[in-house]
Amino acid sequence: MAEIRDWKLFETNLGRARQIPYEVAVLPIGATEAHNLHLPYGTDTMQVEALAEIACAQASGEGADVMLLPTIAVGINENTLGFPWTMSFKPSTILQMLRDIVACLEHHRLLKLLIINGHGGNELKAFLRELFRETEVQIVLVDWWTVDPHAMQAIFEDAGEHAGEMETSLMLHLRPDLVEMENADEGKAREPHFTGMKEGWAWIARPWDVLTTNSGVGSPEAATAEKGEQFLNRCAKKIGELIVEMADEQLDEWYPYESD
Numbered sequence: 065m066a067e068i069r070d071w072k073l074f075e076t077n078l079g080r081a082r083q084i085p086y087e088v089a090v091l092p093i094g095a096t097e098a099h100n101l102h103l104p105y106g107t108d109t110m111q112v113e114a115l116a117e118i119a120c121a122q123a124s125g126e127g128a129d130v131m132l133l134p135t136i137a138v139g140i141n142e143n144t145l146g147f148p149w150t151m152s153f154k155p156s157t158i159l160q161m162l163r164d165i166v167a168c169l170e171h172h173r174l175l176k177l178l179i180i181n182g183h184g185g186n187e188l189k190a191f192l193r194e195l196f197r198e199t200e201v202q203i204v205l206v207d208w209w210t211v212d213p214h215a216m217q218a219i220f221e222d223a224g225e226h227a228g229e230m231e232t233s234l235m236l237h238l239r240p241d242l243v244e245m246e247n248a249d250e251g252k253a254r255e256p257h258f259t260g261m262k263e264g265w266a267w268i269a270r271p272w273d274v275l276t277t278n279s280g281v282g283s284p285e286a287a288t289a290e291k292g293e294q295f296l297n298r299c300a301k302k303i304g305e306l307i308v309e310m311a312d313e314q315l316d317e318w319y320p321y322e323s324d
């Protein structure tokens with residue numbers, strides 16, 4: 065029989081959890097949205113949860129008392145609702161959910177939180193500023209796919225932005241049974257009219273059904289399971305190390321900096 069993983073709240077129980085002086089909580093947040101014609105709606109959520117599990121297992125193995133919280137499986141997708149069955153929480157809803165989760169953690173006196181984000185539309189920095197003076201919980205935020213840009217460049221020809229080579233590779237590794245490669249379109253996005261948008265300094269919440277044909281941005285053609293496994297593990301390892309550092313760091317007036 066498989067062993068109960070004490071670092072996973074969904075699996076452990078009251079008796080076991082009482083024995084562990086949890087130091088760091090980890091909250092993955094994903095999305096439920098169309099991913100071209102070949103990847104599941106749950107792509108972002110499955111990816112971020114798999115990565116969080118690897119990172120927590122590693123950190124726990126190195127002695128960190130970490131607690132993986134249940135994944136938030138719906139993200140901010142107001143601008144991608146043009147595709148059927150995409151689910152979305154408004155930013156204000158996500159803020160409220162984070163506020164409630166943080167209040168629970170504070171109540172239980174678990175005061176270090178790592179949020180691992182798995183969806184580009186989940187722009188959470190402003191929320192951390194909103195909560196800054198409301199809570200004792202110290203929150204660190206990571207967009208998981210940004211933690212190792214060198215690995216991303218080395219492993220992929222063109223990682224792509226949405227359901228492209230990177231995400232397709234990860235899903236070929238994690239859930240090949242859910243990937244229908246033969247149905248994928250080329251993942252071509254429309255060019256914007258505005259120079260500022262072409263150059264990347266003017267921003268809009270992109271209407272995804274106008275930007276794309278079937279929601280994909282980036283070609284999935286060069287994707288392989290091996291690339292996905294490599295990239296996932298490289299990113300998870302770095303995040304696992306971050307969890308160990310967070311567990312070791314004393315929560316005093318200097319956190320998270322060196323004291324004088």
Ligand SMILES: [Zn+2]
Nearest residue numbers: 107108227231
């Ligand atoms: Zn995605």
